[in-house]
Amino acid sequence: MTVLLNVKDLRAYYGQVQALHGLTFSLNEGSLTTLLGANGAGKTTTLRAICNMVRSTGGIEFDGKPLNNRSTESIVRYGIAHVPQGRGTFTTMTVEENLQLGAITRKDNAGIVSDIERMYAHFPVLKQRHTQQAGTLSGGEQQMLAVARALMLRPRLMLLDEPSFGLAPLVVRDLFGILGKINREDKVSILVVEQNAQLALELADQAYVIETGRIVMSGNAKDIANNEEIRKSYLGY
């Protein structure tokens, strides 16, 4: 199995405050890996550091190429799609425009048109609302839209920041089902950050647990889910 994303000794800073203290982890091509941890552990910061949205030091390699010091907008061109916390919806634009924006770096117009149709097949509710202002969608629908927007890039790696946040449990089930399907069928590698550890571990194959900016546990998602001690001390269920 080839390593797609390799993060070595990652340290990130917000002003003078250090948020990550030397994080090392990797993600295999085709895998669905989850990053777990409590509030403030550094999960979001890790994703933001990968896309160079916070100041960081250390090595980040994607498919063998270093990503350090590349601007956020150029990292997208490697095929990394980032669904940020809070979904990052373009609320004043229509659903369809949101999807087009996901593919703004692509030049193949025919492919974009057919991909929009593919997204509507994945997420029928988006088709019903394609001319509607995206801000009028419900939280779950906006999360679907955010995932669809990211997929419009035809990414090799998708970074998802707390996709379950603020959603009803049934909607979360739905969404995670779709993520699994995308991972298996479209061969998109996924790195998902979650507070809902139980659900994320059911879905993922690999898992890392972060505490205060360091990896404290890593391994097969099933093993971690089955280890009662880890569950009780780090994941809280």
Add this chain to the structure above:
Amino acid sequence: MELFTNQVLAGIATGAIYACMALAVVMIYQAIDHLNFAQGEMAMFSTFISWQLMQWGLSYWVAFLITLVLSFVAGIAIERILFKPLAKAPVLTNVAGFIALFAIINSSAGLIWDFTIKQYPTPFGSAPFLGSQLISTHQAGMIGVTVLLLLGLYFFFQYTRIGLAMRAAASVPESARLVGINTSWMIALGWGMATAIGSIAGMLIAPVVFLEPNMMGGVLIYGFAAAVLGGLTSPFGAVVGGFLVGIFENLAGTYIPGVGNELKLPIALALIISVLVVKPAGLFGRHIVKRV
């Protein structure tokens, strides 16, 4: 009744210019969240350039097009050199930057072309439009050019990829960068377009107010009034605001006793204050529909 129609049509003609200025102001406001106080001076300088080109023997429309291109490039240059470094600076620093720009452009124009009032030609002529006494051909031309410009801009923002990218960069910059849009260049592009739009306004109004370094002072205040009335977050609102302010200005000057030419400007300022007190978002300002 004829006086009324006449004043309304004249109001629409000057309103077209206010609409252009308001649109330029709103475009930059959307991109960087600051009001460009130097917008009028930039337009004035562009107008002088077109005048100079005509003095050198170029025809009106050639000078017009060259000025458009030069203004576009100059707008980008001003953003890159002066305002990109100020992007994270406090509001007052930016305000100081705009005032500096205002003073520099105003004095440079005076230095190069002096402060005497100059005639500026109109390509449309000043005969009555279609034999009607209601409106002159130049006024009709002002309206026509503005309408064409607005249609072009609408098409650009609604149906081109780069227009879509510019709108995205202005509305949610962080998400725009995450889909691969170079938001910094979108801001520069916005400056270029705003400067070019301003130059059109300057060149169209110059035959009416005559060419001199302070020609755009009043026009810009009306442009601000229009932008505030329509809503600083809405380009469409800015355009509607421009036409409304133009009509309002003329009708107030005609029908309210005591409001002659001298009091027209205070009326614009009164309008700005009233809108800010009564409906701060303006007529078409964004109220974001949000469901949580």
